[in-house]
Amino acid sequence: MSWDIVIGLEVHVELSTRSKIFCGCPTDFGAAPNTQCCPICIGMPGALPVLNEKVLEYAVKAGLALDCEIQRNNQFDRKHYFYPDLPKAYQNSQLYLPYCKDGHVDLTLSSGETKRIRIRGIHMEEDAGKLIHSPAGDCTYLDYNRGCVPLIEIVSQPDMCSAEEAVAYVSHIKSTLEYLEVSDCQMQEGSLRADVNLSVKPGGSEELGTRTEMKNLNSFRAIERAIAFEAERHIAILEDGGAVKQETRRWDDNKGQSFAMRSKENAQDYRYFPDPDLPPLVVEDAFIERLRANLPEFAAAKAARFVAECGLNPTDAATITADKTIAALFEDTAALAKSAKEVSAWMLGDMMYHMSDRGMDSGALQIKPAAFAAFVGAVTDGQINRTAGKKVFEYVFDGGDDVAGYIAEHGLLQISDDGAIGAAVDKVLAANEKAVAEYREGKTKAFGFLVGQVMKDLQGKGNPGQINAMLKEKLEEV
Ligand code: ADP
Ligand code: MG
Ligand code: ZN
DSSP: OOEEEEEEEEEEEEOOOSBOSSSSOBOOTTOOTTSSOOTTTTTOTTOOOOOOHHHHHHHHHHHHHTTOEEOSEEOOEEEEOOOTTOTTSEEEEOSSSOSEEEEEEEEEOTTSOEEEEEEEEEEEEEOOOEEEEOTTSSOEEEEOTTTTOEEEEEEEOSOBOSHHHHHHHHHHHHHHHHHHTSOOOOTTTTSEEEEEEEEEEETTOSSOOOOEEEEEEOSHHHHHHHHHHHHHHHHHHHHTTOOOOOEEEEEETTTTEEEEEEEOOOGGGGTOEEOTTSOOEEOOHHHHHHHHHTOOOOHHHHHHHHHHHHOOOHHHHHHHHHSHHHHHHHHHHHHHSSOHHHHHHHIIIIIHHHHHHTTOOGGGOOOOHHHHHHHHHHHHTTSSOHHHHHHHHHHHHTTOOOHHHHHHHTTOOOBOOHHHHHHHHHHHHHHOHHHHHHHHTTOTHHHHHHHHHHHHHTTTOBOHHHHHHHHHHHHHHO
């Protein structure tokens, strides 16, 4: 029997406003514990919250960018539960009248197909504090710095049916919010995290199966692995004649397994009610329209423009524009460089390689567009060949800005002089009679070997086209 996987995601994103959602405390990550708190954000009785207008602005921008309808009238509700990281014993959230409804994201999948994922809604809420369990296991510390940090929660419809789609959906949201500059979206710091709701149903069936929810996944890899594991777990239970229990589960990325945490609570367990300290919120049209008019160009539009203006292929353009910083680097460099395609080729090849090799994200890139453009010029003009290019590129990657100086200092200028190349070819032919004989017997592999030897003799700086031509010529001569 075949099974369909059904996935709905709840994505939590910390907004990067300078102060918290209901008080003036700073939101900086990594400050000493409990140094960024006040009576409001630790819930002292009688302290009164006031909504930070910047939070509303960031949240509305996110809603517009995800094609949602902004609700003119919305309100905050108290969601009650007891947990040590929540000193008020309720979280300010939005249940009855969230500020955003009915959006969508259009994904381009690896098959080339596009697929629309509907967004049910987005609401604003406050984050909770953090529990830090002592390594000795004898106590737990509480850090309330994160309490009252603004969050939005983006809730999808159960429209995804594979890990690929879930990852593409989260990537799209991450890229969009980065372009908007409303969140740093650092998954490893928890500023973007996803809850994965998953169920399976018999292939083609209309009726949804019972779902489980895995909380707080904070990397793409974790999302992918958690989906694979959980889908398999559901299918095994069902094929065994059992029933999946609706529950909240914890994904343990080290063990590669999910574990039951608690049976799923219902909305009524939280005893939601409108927060009497926060008046209903009326969002004015003028406010929304001002934000709409100032939305930036997002990844998909930018990619389409790079295809049209720079001749990139759509896949390369999509990769480059997924990350705002990388897209800007491409655009700034291409404006100065002789060949935009060459810029993109070095970015997708050597630049991505060094980034992943060093575990860097785009924020740490040091490349200067002018130097990068000069480097591309040196390659396209034939001043340096690709082998030397790799070395020079690494210099540019590390922030170097004197490309010509670096090439000269390291003697990397390409050798295109017929005399020098001819001499190297003669030398190699004389020293490698066996390979020459093999070539004449029709073994083409021997030719590659000889090219390599000539290049080696020229210390990697020979013009490969000329080496090829001259070797061929001399091999045919005799
Ligand atoms: P709750 O309010 O209890 O968290 P919701 O019905 O609001 O539950 O759904 C939460 C998330 O779970 C949504 O993203 C939704 O798309 C997803 N979801 C709901 N039902 C299913 C299901 N049967 N299979 C997979 N995902 C589901
Ligand atoms: Mg939920
Ligand atoms: Zn505070």
